[in-house]
Amino acid sequence: MISVDGLVRTYGDFTAIDNVSFSIGQGEIVGLLGHNGAGKTTIMKMLTGFLEPTDGSITIDGLDISEQREAIQRKIGYLPENCPVYPEMTVIDYLNYAAALHGVPETDRLTRVREAIARTELTEKATQLINTLSRGYRQRVGVAQSLLHRPDILILDEPTNGLDPSQVQHMRNLIREAAQHATVILSTHILQEVQAVCDRVIIIRAGKKVLDSRMEELRSAHRLLVTVQAEPGKVDAALMGVTAIQSVEQLSADRNYLSYALEFRDQTEPQQCAPAVASALLEQGCALYAMQPEQRTLESIFLETAAR
Numbered sequence: 001m002i003s004v005d006g007l008v009r010t011y012g013d014f015t016a017i018d019n020v021s022f023s024i025g026q027g028e029i030v031g032l033l034g035h036n037g038a039g040k041t042t043i044m045k046m047l048t049g050f051l052e053p054t055d056g057s058i059t060i061d062g063l064d065i066s067e068q069r070e071a072i073q074r075k076i077g078y079l080p081e082n083c084p085v086y087p088e089m090t091v092i093d094y095l096n097y098a099a100a101l102h103g104v105p106e107t108d109r110l111t112r113v114r115e116a117i118a119r120t121e122l123t124e125k126a127t128q129l130i131n132t133l134s135r136g137y138r139q140r141v142g143v144a145q146s147l148l149h150r151p152d153i154l155i156l157d158e159p160t161n162g163l164d165p166s167q168v169q170h171m172r173n174l175i176r177e178a179a180q181h182a183t184v185i186l187s188t189h190i191l192q193e194v195q196a197v198c199d200r201v202i203i204i205r206a207g208k209k210v211l212d213s214r215m216e217e218l219r220s221a222h223r224l225l226v227t228v229q230a231e232p233g234k235v236d237a238a239l240m241g242v243t244a245i246q247s248v249e250q251l252s253a254d255r256n257y258l259s260y261a262l263e264f265r266d267q268t269e270p271q272q273c274a275p276a277v278a279s280a281l282l283e284q285g286c287a288l289y290a291m292q293p294e295q296r297t298l299e300s301i302f303l304e305t306a307a308r
């Protein structure tokens with residue numbers, strides 16, 4: 001549905017986006033994760049047709065953004081960073097105006113505005129001036145604006161930035177609800193955000209894509225962690241006898257306890273090999289203290305990508 005190929009954007013001599021490619025299928029919730037300045041906003045501006053790529057292509061539903069920008073923009077709802085809304089207008093007047101800008105026919109506008117207000121739970125605030133709303137409610141107005149033309153794709157730049165915990169929770173629910181009707185791409189520098197709402201993460205670092213993975217793949221463990229009380233030589237002998245083991249990393253030697261991370265050939269699940277490892281250790285007279293699949297968190301993966 002969305003295909004990005006070899007995307008490059010330079011500002012003068014500075015390369016902000018460097019050869020980034022990915023494709024996103026219908027109905028996915030994808031998090032663009034990266035530190036401040038990584039290039040998330042630049043990618044989003046190019047996806048929404050507000051910034052031209054220096055090189056590379058963006059195709060959405062078979063339409064090339066360099067040729068059919070307006071047709072693509074009609075498919076997209078966009079919440080830009082810092083949510084630009086008109087503070088001196090009431091919520092309802094602003095949304096009515098935004099619906100006109102989105103090209104919603106006059107006869108449908110009231111229905112669409114009502115629908116967007118209901119979906120973002122803004123009914124109580126509908127007649128209030130935007131400049132009297134809290135940041136969380138203003139952010140909801142921004143999301144309501146992005147939903148007015150019933151877009152197939154929602155692009156949300158830092159949607160929870162600056163919100164308090166209860167507003168963050170509300171925004172997450174809103175994103176999950178919106179994802180039932182649209183493909184969602186959101187940017188954030190907050191790991192928990194991605195963990196809470198996304199089913200896929202793309203990590204951007206200094207303009208480059210450094211990771212693209214589904215969340216369940218990230219969480220799945222590839223290594224078996226083993227702690228034993230034994231002579232190191234006996235542990236080595238035991239582990240050498242297990243042919244499925246590809247590599248052994250010693251993690252710690254805490255007094256009598258030795259900890260190892262074992263990786264297996266052909267991406268074999270650690271759980272499958274655990275009985276053979278346990279038997280080999282026991283045969284060598286090692287006291288097995290603990291054994292469990294390694295739990296990876298997005299935080300550890302984010303740090304791993306930083307170290308590359």
Ligand code: ATP
Pocket residue numbers: 011014016034035036037038039040041042043081189
């Ligand atoms: P943040 O989380 O802080 O919004 P980001 O990941 O969205 O960051 P971008 O705003 O895309 O990052 O910026 C990427 C890099 O490009 C940064 O180094 C930024 O300073 C630079 N940059 C962005 N816009 C311009 C511009 N108009 N002119 C020059 N440099 C720019």
